[in-house]
Amino acid sequence: MRIVRFERQGVTGYGRLEGKAIVPLRDRPWERVMTVGEAVPLEEVRLLAPSEPSKIVAVGRNYRAHAAELGNEVPAWPIIFLKPPTAVIGPEEAIVYPSASKNVHHEAELAVVIGRRCRHVHPEDVPSYVWGYTCANDVTARDLQRLDEQWTRSKSFDTFCPLGPWIDTELNPADASVVCRVNGLVRQSGRTGDMVFGVSALVAFISEVMTLEPGDVILTGTPEGVGPLARGDVVEVEIEGVGVLRNRVV
Ligand code: ZN
Numbered sequence: 001m002r003i004v005r006f007e008r009q010g011v012t013g014y015g016r017l018e019g020k021a022i023v024p025l026r027d028r029p030w031e032r033v034m035t036v037g038e039a040v041p042l043e044e045v046r047l048l049a050p051s052e053p054s055k056i057v058a059v060g061r062n063y064r065a066h067a068a069e070l071g072n073e074v075p076a077w078p079i080i081f082l083k084p085p086t087a088v089i090g091p092e093e094a095i096v097y098p099s100a101s102k103n104v105h106h107e108a109e110l111a112v113v114i115g116r117r118c119r120h121v122h123p124e125d126v127p128s129y130v131w132g133y134t135c136a137n138d139v140t141a142r143d144l145q146r147l148d149e150q151w152t153r154s155k156s157f158d159t160f161c162p163l164g165p166w167i168d169t170e171l172n173p174a175d176a177s178v179v180c181r182v183n184g185l186v187r188q189s190g191r192t193g194d195m196v197f198g199v200s201a202l203v204a205f206i207s208e209v210m211t212l213e214p215g216d217v218i219l220t221g222t223p224e225g226v227g228p229l230a231r232g233d234v235v236e237v238e239i240e241g242v243g244v245l246r247n248r249v250v
Pocket of ligand 1: 059060109
């Protein structure tokens, strides 16, 4: 099943994607999947970020080759940080290049969407708490990340967390390809099977720290090949089995 959030004639809601149409849902999808009303053609709606997370928990240095390309060791435990919900944008929305940075990078990532409140969850129980998966771009002001010891500023500018285009509830996250293209050229090409810590280990680890709420999003780290974006670029994140998230930089 694929779940979208959309806006049509000023009204927003969730829907189930069926081919080129969207069937509206009555509730938030993790509460109940009950369709309501007529199907709407996909081209008549604007897709929004497919979740409205209370928080986005991101994981640093979770692919060996990416840790190495920035001169870092692979950590012995997941290195986590937060991105604010105000950074979230949807498919086709613009990433705004902040004047404070001269080196904004793309980071293509598999995003996990939580479906049930969880705390102290065991790794083997994690699949029953995951609602589905979407594509994310953990946009990062690399120069500010190096300048500050904390990552908050470099990771938190408005528009620095594109999510979408929809949530796929059937993806097997064990070994999907993660690709980033800029203006059609491949910049990153990795596989989730190369993560240092997999989805179950990450969700379990994070749930030892904080309560995860339905709709919360976990960014699972980026493969090697991160690099600069420029104003006017079109950046795409494609996760095999999910789809393509496309945004322009302005
Ligand atoms: Zn990242």
